[in-house]
Amino acid sequence: MKHPGAFHPRVRAVLCAVACLPFAAAWAATPASALAAASMPVATMPPIKPSVPGVTGAGFNLVELLQELKGNNPQLIQARHNYLSAKSIPPQLASPNNPQLGYIWNSIPKGFPLAINRAGGSQYNLTQQIPFPGKKALAAEIADRQAESLNAQNDALYLQLYAQLSTTYYQAIALQKQIDVQKLTITRLEQVKQITRVRYANNAAAYADFLNAQVMQSSAQNDLFAAQRQYDTTLQTLNTLIGKEPSFPLVLRADDESVHLPEEPLPELENQALREHPSIKASAELMDAARKSVTLARKAYLPDFQVIATVTTDNPPYGVRPNSYQIELDVIIPFWFLTKEKYGVNQAVESQIATEANDVSVRQQTLLAVDTAYNTLRQTLAQLDFNKQRQLPQALAAYRVTMTNYASNNADFNDLLTAQGALKNAELSVAQAQATALQAYHALLAATGRSPVQAQ
Template sequence: MTFVHKLIVVSLATGLFCSSVPVSASSADQSSERIEGTELQTVPLSLSTAVEVALADNPSLATMRSRAEAMSAIPSQVGTLPDPKLSFNALNLPVDTFNVGQEGMTQMQVGFSQAFPFPGKLGLRENAADYEAQAAGSEVDETRLWLMRSTRSAWWQLLYLDKALDIVVKNQVLLREFVKIAQTKYTVGKGLQQDVLLAQLELSRLLDQQVRLTGVRRNEEARLNALLNWPTTKSLTLKYKLDAKLPLLQKEADLHRQAETTRPLLMAQRNYISAARSRVDLAKKDYYPDFNVGAVYGFRSGFNNGIERPDFASLLFSMSLPVYTGSKQDRAMDQRNSELLQQNYKLQDTRQQVREEISRAMADYNRASEQAALYKDGIIPQARQTVDSMLAGYQVNKVDFLNLVRSQITLYNYETQYWLSFSLAQQALAAIEAVVGTENIYTEDSL
């Protein structure tokens, strides 16, 4: 067999032995199922629709999902052996003729080698990457909760501003009626000109309030549009059917315990701790050597005493020598232990942060819900009775105009405060669901 024939045969055999690399991979088209924004933007926006659109189209959430998908592709990569190596070598060529058959020591070699990390290293690397991929998945859930909270908060704030503007418009109508009454009484000599001027002044104040609320509403509108990934210039109309009854919540301590198992932020941090622990174990493995094994086949040409020269075969084995442990492996152990300690401290800090968020949101909800109930059931009915009584008294000259206007403005303020408290209570509910990590925060009586 000639040298060329031998080289072809061994090269083909080596190629069959090596793991083949896929030449093509199916690239599935991952077009997101967007909710048709063009159609939705032409109809009133309900709370449930707003949340649905945000979860489907918000780019921040899509970014976190793509990151989690990328992280999930890492474990199998780091848990797989390094690629084997194929080598072609020309040994001991005579430089005078470069004739491969001139000297007996001349060889044309084909070699194959494979590196093997110390047993357990690949598994620990894969475990660490897998824990980090799980943490990335939990961070997607955390972003989802944040997005739902932000969308609900913006929607309820927008509702409050709509209600406040409705109240302003209604009070403008009433004050215009008061102006007519004051002008009529002034015309017939039973009223004062200052009453007319006072009514016009209060009407101007309401117009100023309308301008201010309209500007604030435009800001909230832009914020909600951004969360929905809609044009920020779009004008939104809300669709709602309100239940004035606010639900009862579980005890604060129960919500603290529940958050330990339902809050994605805590789940992610626990996975980061597991990943850091795997890296500590991996650093311990680095005190042990890695290995490399291989085989080389050497082709020779020419003849010795009329006999064709035999080929050579060689087996190779090598290992790393971790002899610089003081400046390398020991320092790596210190690093990994510090990183593990850091992640443990971060979990404690995150847990306290979650508990603080729950307590603050609970306090906000209790305050806002109690105020809303007080305004709805007590203060506003009394204020309306006062306005009716004042108006009747003014028409028969028993109440001065200033007190009538003040009573109406007071009622306006109370009605506005009710809707603000109701909106803040709903926003606090959205916050509690987000910081606990579940919608299961209510008592059975509220379901």
């Protein structure tokens, strides 16, 4: 007696042909980028020379996001206005001290302290304080150097946010590709389910194979949900960086994903960072301000001056007919054992030493950032080349062979699931390696003090 699920040999052949139809559709459903990766050469990118490509297509690319970042990020807006505020200080310090105008009633009769109209005479006084020459100009220069340091720090903040934005942006692009891979995995597993169903009906596979394929498909669906949640969170982070509401419907596009090491050797990139990075410039401005602060503190030992011009009139209470003039010159000398001046110099010297130490630290951190980004880029490019040239083509070939053999009853079901899982992991690895390489490239760009959109 035949098993209920058995078929006539001719019918069995027809069912096997039907089972191969979804298998053939699987190759058509495979993204062109994944199929072509086995034969395409390693992508290349011009040396690190930032440019602003034309705006094309729908959605935001990295350059357009950076433009939004520069114009709308609240941290950058705060930094710009802090600089403008600090830039208003030097003119105030350089301007002369305000004069003091006084009026004196003389010889008011005894017993009539408020009878100013009976005063015997009156005086007009004009007092002007004059600091020792060079003090005000030096104080203004110090404030100007500190303001320019804030401006350089503003540029350094922009580079920091640029590195953060580029990292988040390419992570979002990688998540888009992961979502596509998960959707394709679900489609492949649906085809596996159909083939397994036919084979089970033909007594060529166990029902557990169909259940396992269904479980794997459900697991892929859960992975798709997780990737979609992570992608939505990444978009919210990007919206926050560019100064928009987290719920803004942001759409991303990737214009060019080719990348390779810059033509400049690492020592040249290090020297370039020491010349151009805003953090180095900000530290140099603070060094200049610290040196000038020591000079200004030593000028505190020098005296200041005061000039008093007096006009005397005998026509009180508000006489305007002067009958004599007086000029007084006062010298304001440091007193009380020069304690304030001595400790002022000590404070300025210690501050200069601290600023010099900070300058050394800034240079070390800048070089470390360049070296780290360069080495990361070099390693990730090697990994990307391995994934695209070897791992993905091998996984794709293994999956094709195993799928064909399983459809023709020449391979075990576990081998098919293993090949399918390896192919999915290879595709995910390529997507993540591409994103990591681009993140390292832009981290190197920021570490050397440049970006696709230069500070205006």
